Amino acid sequence: xxxxxxxxxxxxxxxxxxxxxxxxxxxxxxxxxxxxxxxxxxxxxxxxxxxxxxxxxxxxxxxxxxxxxxxxxxxxxxxxxxxxxxxxxxxxxxxxxxxxxxxxxxxxxxxxxxxxxxxxxxxxxxxxxxxxxxxxxxxxxxxxxxxxxxxxxxxxxxxxxxxxxxxxxxxxxxxxxxxxxxxxxxxxxxxxxxxxxxxxxxxxxxxxxxxxxxxxxxxxxxxxxxxxxxxxxxxxxxxxxxxxxxxxxxxxxxxxxxxxxxxxxxxxxxxxxxxxxxxxxxxxxxxxxxxxxxxxxxxxxxxxxxxxxxxxxxxxxxxxxxxxxxxxxxxxxxxxxxxxxxxxxxxxxxxxxxxxxxxxxxxxxxxxxxxxxxxxxxxxxxxxxxxxxxxxxxxxxxxxxx
Amino acid sequence: xxxxxxxxxxxxxxxxxxxxxxxxxxxxxxxxxxxxxxxxxxxxxxxxxxxxxxxxxxxxxxxxxxxxxxxxxxxxxxxxxxxxxxxxxxxxxxxxxxxxxxxxxxxxxxxxxxxxxxxxxxxxxxxxxxxxxxxxxxxxxxxxxxxxxxxxxxxxxxxxxxxxxxxxxxxxxxxxxxxxxxxxxxxxxxxxxxxxxxxxxxxxxxxxxxxxxxxxxxxxxxxxxxxxxxxxxxxxxxxxxxxxxxxxxxxxxxxxxxxxxxxxxxxxxxxxxxxxxxxxxxxxxxxxxxxxxxxxxxxxxxxxxxxxxxxxxxxxxxxxxxxxxxxxxxxxxxxxxxxxxxxxxxxxxxxxxxxxxxxxxxxxxxxxxxxxxxxxxxxxxxxxxxxxxxxxxxxxxxxxxxxxxxxxxxxxxxxxxxxxxxxxxxxxxxxxxxxxxxxxxxxxxxxxxxxxxxxxxxxxxxxxxxxxxxxxxxxxxxxxxxxxxxxxxxxxxxxxxxx
Numbered sequence: 067x068x069x070x071x072x073x074x075x076x077x078x079x080x081x082x083x084x085x086x087x088x089x090x091x092x093x094x095x096x097x098x099x100x101x102x103x104x105x106x107x108x109x110x111x112x113x114x115x116x117x118x119x120x121x122x123x124x125x126x127x128x129x130x131x132x133x134x135x136x137x138x139x140x141x142x143x144x145x146x147x148x149x150x151x152x153x154x155x156x157x158x159x160x161x162x163x164x165x166x167x168x169x170x171x172x173x174x175x176x177x178x179x180x181x182x183x184x185x186x187x188x189x190x191x192x193x194x195x196x197x198x199x200x201x202x203x204x205x206x207x208x209x210x211x212x213x214x215x216x217x218x219x220x221x222x223x224x225x226x227x228x229x230x231x232x233x234x235x236x237x238x239x240x241x242x243x244x245x246x247x248x249x250x251x252x253x254x255x256x257x258x259x260x261x262x263x264x265x266x267x268x269x270x271x272x273x274x275x276x277x278x279x280x281x282x283x284x285x286x287x288x289x290x291x292x293x294x295x296x297x298x299x300x301x302x303x304x305x306x307x308x309x310x311x312x313x314x315x316x317x318x319x320x321x322x323x324x325x326x327x328x329x330x331x332x333x334x335x336x337x338x339x340x341x342x343x344x345x346x347x348x349x350x351x352x353x354x355x356x357x358x359x360x361x362x363x364x365x366x367x368x369x370x371x372x373x374x375x376x377x378x379x380x381x382x383x384x385x386x387x388x389x390x391x392x393x394x395x396x397x398x399x400x401x402x403x404x405x406x407x408x409x410x411x412x413x414x415x416x417x418x419x420x421x422x423x424x425x426x427x428x429x430x431x432x433x434x435x436x437x438x439x440x441x442x443x444x445x446x447x448x449x450x451x452x453x454x455x456x457x458x459x460x461x462x463x464x465x466x467x468x
Numbered sequence: 469x470x471x472x473x474x475x476x477x478x479x480x481x482x483x484x485x486x487x488x489x490x491x492x493x494x495x496x497x498x499x500x501x502x503x504x505x506x507x508x509x510x511x512x513x514x515x516x517x518x519x520x521x522x523x524x525x526x527x528x529x530x531x532x533x534x535x536x537x538x539x540x541x542x543x544x545x546x547x548x549x550x551x552x553x554x555x556x557x558x559x560x561x562x563x564x565x566x567x568x569x570x571x572x573x574x575x576x577x578x579x580x581x582x583x584x585x586x587x588x589x590x591x592x593x594x595x596x597x598x599x600x601x602x603x604x605x606x607x608x609x610x611x612x613x614x615x616x617x618x619x620x621x622x623x624x625x626x627x628x629x630x631x632x633x634x635x636x637x638x639x640x641x642x643x644x645x646x647x648x649x650x651x652x653x654x655x656x657x658x659x660x661x662x663x664x665x666x667x668x669x670x671x672x673x674x675x676x677x678x679x680x681x682x683x684x685x686x687x688x689x690x691x692x693x694x695x696x697x698x699x700x701x702x703x704x705x706x707x708x709x710x711x712x713x714x715x716x717x718x719x720x721x722x723x724x725x726x727x728x729x730x731x732x733x734x735x736x737x738x739x740x741x742x743x744x745x746x747x748x749x750x751x752x753x754x755x756x757x758x759x760x761x762x763x764x765x766x767x768x769x770x771x772x773x774x775x776x777x778x779x780x781x782x783x784x785x786x787x788x789x790x791x792x793x794x795x796x797x798x799x800x801x802x803x804x805x806x807x808x809x810x811x812x813x814x815x816x817x818x819x820x821x822x823x824x825x826x827x828x829x830x831x832x833x834x835x836x837x838x839x840x841x842x843x844x845x846x847x848x849x850x851x852x853x854x855x856x857x858x859x860x861x862x863x864x865x866x867x868x869x870x871x872x873x874x875x876x877x878x879x880x881x882x883x884x885x886x887x888x889x890x891x892x893x894x895x896x897x898x899x900x901x902x903x904x905x906x907x908x909x910x911x912x913x914x915x916x917x918x919x920x921x922x923x924x925x926x927x928x929x930x931x932x933x934x935x936x937x938x939x940x941x942x943x944x945x946x947x948x949x950x951x952x953x954x955x956x957x958x959x960x961x962x963x964x965x966x967x
Contacts, residue, residue: 196687203717206699207708297697301704308799308882311865 070168075435083187083325098138122159122183156456161430182331218395243417244276288315326423367460390437393418521668534581784810791876805924815853
């Protein structure tokens with residue numbers, strides 16, 4: 067089996083995912099093609115040597131539809147022989163794309179591939195692609211569908227995370243992200259998004275609120291109390307979890323992941339390709355795993371997928387130097403740390419999606435780059451990347467520096 | 469043609485009046501014979517070039533009352549049911565797509581099935597008499613649409629109005645039906661047929677809106693959000709107890725993603741499943757076929773109701789004493805379809821009222837009730853009981869309850885708690901049947917138990933429920949309960965043998 071070696075990782079800054087966000091003017095296909103072009107340029111690649119571009123995208127409809135990966139390849143003016151495929155594993159799509167690309171290399175069916183992702187949440191809003199899971203009565207009934215925010219509040223209720231717990235986690239995330247930017251820790255991976263005249267559109271994550279305090283968060287109303295109480299979702303969740311009397315709605319805009327636009331790409335290849343281009347092998351993919359879990363609480367998958375990936379790599383949680391985990395909701399991270407008995411000092415040391423935002427299809431690839439940069443900065447070895455996934459799944463990847 | 473149930477009158481202008489007149493029936497009903505007849509008639513008139521249009525009318529005082537439930541119950545396997553349901557749908561569809569105008573002359577009452585017949589027509593005229601109306605039972609306690617109603621209603625009045633109409637009890641006057649755009653014109657009785665003829669003469673060709681264009685999709689922005697939250701609200705309201713509701717939603721959703729022809733097939737499949745659903749079948753049997761509504765003393769009914777409610781609440785408190793967590797007990801009651809959860813019901817009844825339901829084995833229960841009473845937690849009257857209340861509004865479970873009765877570390881499955889509650893209630897009903905009701909009519913008792921004594925409707929009553937559950941299994945589980953719980957799980961063997 068070949069080793070899947072990570073040679074490079076780039077990402078765009080994350081723009082606020084609304085009309086007033088800086089990246090709202092940039093079509094998602096352009097965001098995706100820009101990260102591909104950056105990979106090409108930084109590594110002096112002849113793109114004909116790239117076998118496949120795998121991109122995560124959660125709402126592959128309208129301008130993100132019709133296999134945006136192939137359109138991005140063409141738009142990046144890469145060799146026409148490079149194929150493109152769009153994948154959707156909800157929030158873990160970007161990491162799944164990396165895992166698929168790694169799998170191509172490991173199995174010897176590709177020499178060099180891209181795993182990445184893109185989502186313009188300001189241009190193709192959440193929910194745009196519909197779905198049987200929530201709208202088909204048979205499926206929604208049988209799976210006890212509730213929106214993810216209700217699941218997050220259910221998780222907090224079941225495991226006893228209070229509003230104070232989740233809010234203080236959020237304050238930490240903001241502080242860490244602010245510190246990371248001040249110390250230029252994202253510099254290695256981030257590319258400017260420029261227009262056709264090479265004028266800069268965005269060069270910094272613009273969602274952050276570094277001045278966030280417990281007091282400022284306390285003023286925010288829970289985001290899912292209304293929909294939970296008035297649209298039946300709390301009761302549906304309790305039908306599935308009858309040990310719970312009422313759901314404690316603790317999540318709000320300030321302790322949940324931000325809605326943003328962004329794209330990322332990771333260059334993965336075998337040893338020979340690295341030698342051909344004299345690329346520095348940065349890390350190898352030790353293992354990866356996706357799992358299914360109970361879909362109503364939905365967000366417990368990170369621990370299960372991490373354990374599965376650890377087992378495949380013949381490792382323990384204590385063998386991991388840094389964890390990078392999508393902060394979909396604060397309670398998801400708190401639960402993950404409790405389940406694996408991991409200290410907060412090892413998790414999301416540069417903040418996470420609560421401060422920086424979560425461009426659905428891209429996040430997995432973004433945070434893989436983030437943890438790799440940080441492992442190098444601290445001269446540590448192993449990192450575990452994981453995300454919770456809609457409909458009760460989880461995806462995890464373990465990398466090890468070479 | 470030898471037609472026994474439908475008269476065909478073709479006038480000299482070429483207008484064909486199909487007059488429903490079910491033999492030996494009070495109302496016009498669909499059954500196998502009528503459907504065969506209708507099918508033959510439609511095949512014979514549909515291509516008759518002398519005919520310029522159709523009127524659908526009734527020779528009875530009422531207009532049409534859809535399927536004959538008794539007939540449907542004679543159909544015993546899925547294939548037979550599906551064939552029959554789909555045959556009627558396809559037969560009436562022929563008329564609808566014949567291009568010739570089809571008008572109905574509505575006079576007298578209709579139910580949901582009658583409405584479904586009406587919806588086939590290109591133009592619907594009703595008379596303005598008081599006896600002309602459309603009454604619809606909440607689909608929750610009835611059968612779903614099965615003559616295309618789940619396809620035509622949402623396509624003509626929208627998804628949300630359709631569900632409002634079908635998921636409540638509704639009696640629509642002619643004016644209501646007009647306002648809801650279900651019928652097109654109101655006229656007086658004398659002019660009813662004349663108005664129908666005028667429409668036919670003025671319209672050489674007629675189409676339904678859904679045959680011109682697909683005018684509605686569940687994934688349209690306004691429908692998508694509605695579907696997502698409506699599913700959850702209905703699921704929350706009905707737990708998993710009333711499948712008709714889910715079937716209705718599924719027929720609409722799946723049908724609206726395709727054309728009417730396919731939608732009718734989808735509806736027929738869902739309906740077939742529902743008619744074969746054991747619990748629904750027996751619930752309807754209890755609700756619809758209990759003819760012998762002998763006069764029963766209201767006091768007897770009240771006594772049985774009170775006894776059931778007290779027993780249900782007392783069983784909840786007993787579970788609590790055994791260490792079952794209060795939310796689990798409360799949620800079990802809700803999942804069984806009781807209006808109130810056991811401990812909330814205890815508060816409503818007042819804690820004191822549970823005492824008669826306790827025996828010497830329940831010293832811990834009476835001790836709990838006494839200690840709660842001592843701190844003035846007597847139930848709703850004191851605004852404090854198992855729950856806290858404010859302005860008569862139930863808040864959360866009393867936080868001190870956990871300290872008074874600590875829940876065990878190991879909690880049972882919810883299904884166990886549900887079974888304990890339900891068995892206890894069914895046993896209580898059987899006891900009351902013998903001791904209070906004393907009227908040797910199990911069907912009547914079943915009927916009264918779900919309509920007046922607050923036993924959840926889906927059960928179809930204690931006797932129906934036991935029959936469905938299996939008498940032998942019921943006995944075995946009761947014997948198990950009896951070992952730990954004592955005499956309230958002992959059932960009169962003679963009575964069980966008579967089920």
